[in-house]
Amino acid sequence: MTDLPKDLRYLPGADVLDLPMVMELSPESGNLDLPSVAESGAVVRIAVYPGMTTNDTVQLSWLGGNEASSYYAKSSVRDPERFLDFVVPKSVLRADPGTPPGTNFAHPDVSYQVFPASGENKESAVNSLYFHRSEISPNPPPEVPAATGGLFDPDKIPDPGLTIIFPRFVVLWARWTSYGRDGRVMYRERFGVGDDLSVVIFRPVLNLTEDGGEVRIVYYTGNDENILGTSLPAVLKVTRD
Incomplete structure (x- = not known):
């Protein structure tokens, strides 16, 4: 786990932003299907939020069941009209001990904080995920020859x-x-x-x-x-x- 820099410690704000979007989350089941996550990791998307400005700092928090299954990252906004993606390494997901520890299901909480170039800090709502810890072989992606x-x-x-x-x-x-x-x-x-x-x-x-x-x-x-x-x-x- 990467330690949070002292100047980026979470400070509660008045504005609650939209949930972070975990791109592999199934809209059919509402759960994260671990085999559908690429080896590079799970993609967490931050949609454009109100007042998004160049040089805002966005900090992602993925809180798993222990230190090894938690992950923090930060990124600066370069284009305030385009989404921002983070990639949580798959090793972080695999390290989750389950909730409670030793059970088959993991229950990480995902959120983000915005430290704007000017103005007050903002926080998102928390996206509470579930996924089954046992891993099976994945199905390969579709092919799009024209892309x-x-x-x-x-x-x-x-x-x-x-x-x-x-x-x-x-x-x-x-x-x-x-x-x-x-x-x-x-x-x-x-x-x-x-x-x-x-x-x-x-x-x-x-x-x-x-x-x-x-x-x-x-x-x-x-x-x-x-x-x-x-x-x-x-x-x-x-x-x-």
């Missing part, structure tokens, strides 16, 4: 639309979520996938994206042990010329 290097310009996708290829049979659904430049959800849709393991996302959905935003695509299926779960995400950065 070279993970970059995606919707205006340059020829008709009929953007092709997504799924490496495994999809059980029940796949999910497309578009996030705006401010980090908030613009559009979310679940859809079925046929036996050919591919779908085409048509123009009306592609238009529900924003330059500087992001699209995440996941699907639900059984892994190598035939245990159902959400896949790792395909993450597309939206870049319009």
